[in-house]
Amino acid sequence: MIMGWAERLRDSSLALYIQEDVTAFPLLEALHVMAVALVVGSIFIVDLRLMNLAAKSYPVSRLMRSVLPVTVGAFLLAAITGALMFASQPTRYLATTPFLIKLGLLSLALVNMGVFHLWTHRGIAGWDRAAVLPIGARMAGLISLILWIMILIAGRFVGFMLAY
Amino acid sequence: MEGFATWLDATPLSTALKANFWVVPSLQSIHILAIGLVFTSAFIVALRAWNLIGADWTPSQWARRLYPPHWWGLLALLVTGILQALAEPTRDFPNPAFQLKMLLVLIAVPIALWMTRQFYMRDPGPAAAAGSGVASIAPGILLRAASVVVVVLWIAIIFLGRWIAYI
Numbered sequence: 001m002i003m004g005w006a007e008r009l010r011d012s013s014l015a016l017y018i019q020e021d022v023t024a025f026p027l028l029e030a031l032h033v034m035a036v037a038l039v040v041g042s043i044f045i046v047d048l049r050l051m052n053l054a055a056k057s058y059p060v061s062r063l064m065r066s067v068l069p070v071t072v073g074a075f076l077l078a079a080i081t082g083a084l085m086f087a088s089q090p091t092r093y094l095a096t097t098p099f100l101i102k103l104g105l106l107s108l109a110l111v112n113m114g115v116f117h118l119w120t121h122r123g124i125a126g127w128d129r130a131a132v133l134p135i136g137a138r139m140a141g142l143i144s145l146i147l148w149i150m151i152l153i154a155g156r157f158v159g160f161m162l163a164y
Numbered sequence: 165m166e167g168f169a170t171w172l173d174a175t176p177l178s179t180a181l182k183a184n185f186w187v188v189p190s191l192q193s194i195h196i197l198a199i200g201l202v203f204t205s206a207f208i209v210a211l212r213a214w215n216l217i218g219a220d221w222t223p224s225q226w227a228r229r230l231y232p233p234h235w236w237g238l239l240a241l242l243v244t245g246i247l248q249a250l251a252e253p254t255r256d257f258p259n260p261a262f263q264l265k266m267l268l269v270l271i272a273v274p275i276a277l278w279m280t281r282q283f284y285m286r287d288p289g290p291a292a293a294a295g296s297g298v299a300s301i302a303p304g305i306l307l308r309a310a311s312v313v314v315v316v317l318w319i320a321i322i323f324l325g326r327w328i329a330y331i
Contacts, residue, residue, distance in 0.1 A: 030326040033196060034319060040197065041204020044233075055229050058220055066218040070208065149197065156193045 006090035018088035025088060029159075032081040036155065038074035040148050042067050050141030052132055059128035060137075095163035102154035109147040116140040165258045172253035181251035188251050195244040201237030203318050205230035206276070209283070210311035213303045223303050227283030235280070238273065261331045265324035272317040275310050282307050 009015055018024045048054040049063050086093050093099045120136035127133050172178055181187050211217045212226045221229070249256045256262045282303075303311070 026326055026330050030323040033199070033326060034203070034322050037196065037200040037203040037322070038207060039200075041200040042208070044200070045204070045208070045229075062220050063218075066220075067208070070204075070211070070217070152196055152200070153193045156189055156196060160189045 002094065003091060006094055009087055009090045012087070014084075015088045015090070018084060025085065028081045028085050032078055032085065035074045035078035035081060036152060039071055039078055040152055042071040042074065043144060043148050046071070047141035047145040050133055050137045051145075052138070060133065061124050061128055089162075092163050093158070096158055096161060098154045098157040098161055102151055102158060105147055105151045105154060109144060109151065112140055112143050112147065116144075166254070169253040169257040172250060172257075175250075178250050178253060181247060188248060191244045191248050191251070195241060195248065198237040198240035198244065199322065201233045202241065203315075203322070205234035205237070206311070206314050206318055209279070210315050213308045213311040222287055224283045224287040227280065231280050231283070234276070238276075256328065259328050259331055261324045261327040265321050265328070268317050268321050268324065272314050272321065275314050275317070279307060279310050279314065 018028070045055065045067050046064055049056075049058065049060060055063060116137070120134070120140060123134060127137065132138075208218070209223070209227055209230055212221075212223045218226055249262075286303075
């Protein structure tokens with residue numbers, strides 16, 4: 001069923017345009033790299049703060065309020081460019097193992113973020129005055145850091161091992 | 165340039181780097197992670213220089229937080245970049261995208277160096293500035309303009325880096 005949908009997407013005029021225009025795909029790739037760089041870099045700043053390894057004098061809640069908009073904006077750009085690249089050759093990507101791994105890791109990262117924001121985060125009022133954050137926050141930071149590094153590497157191997 | 169590249173291609177180091185299929189993508193992965201450090205640092209320093217985010221810290225405090233990973237990231241870019249060029253010299257050295265990218269890097273790095281010095285000179289450091297009433301000097305127009313110029317340069321460099329594969 002997914003492959004049927006993927007084949008229809010592959011034959012769409014949008015997909016054909018991205019496939020055939022010489023600059024469209026490289027442009028999407030370059031924008032994707034730029035966006036991913038900002039996602040990973042900005043998440044590192046927050047994660048290292050959550051783990052109390054950097055920016056210790058910056059109140060956690062305020063750091064997140066400053067930096068996370070950059071993360072969200074960059075992630076949107078990464079998601080849109082990624083979706084457009086996917087749309088150009090959906091059947092090939094779905095048959096590429098690193099791509100499926102990347103999607104899985106992205107899901108885990110989003111779950112980690114969800115758990116943090118919906119649950120762990122509720123105690124944040126006390127964090128700004130705390131020397132060390134609660135274990136849940138530190139774990140969220142560490143898991144996020146590891147997952148995003150793995151997502152980046154998986155992403156690089158997608159292009160390298162794209163299925164025929 | 166082609167002759168030099170062909171010569172490099174035949175050296176033992178280049179051959180060793182090409183020997184395993186995972187070497188170049190691994191170098192590229194580290195390269196992209198390092199781009200994350202450098203570009204994010206430059207981007208956030210620029211946002212702060214223009215007073216758009218992060219007002220809890222002075223621009224100099226942000227610089228002290230972000231320039232160490234920025235410069236370590238640039239070192240990683242240099243090392244992984246050299247190794248990638250050594251692994252695939254005929255792909256890189258004669259390539260106009262690669263050449264222009266290197267030119268832009270040679271422009272961006274001194275500007276970033278100047279900016280680092282400016283920010284570091286502008287206040288005595290986080291311990292002194294935090295809550296002590298010591299005012300840091302706000303970035304002047306030159307520093308603010310430079311912060312935008314480097315970001316634009318890094319974007320161009322990222323694009324050229326991707327385009328190497330297509331020329």
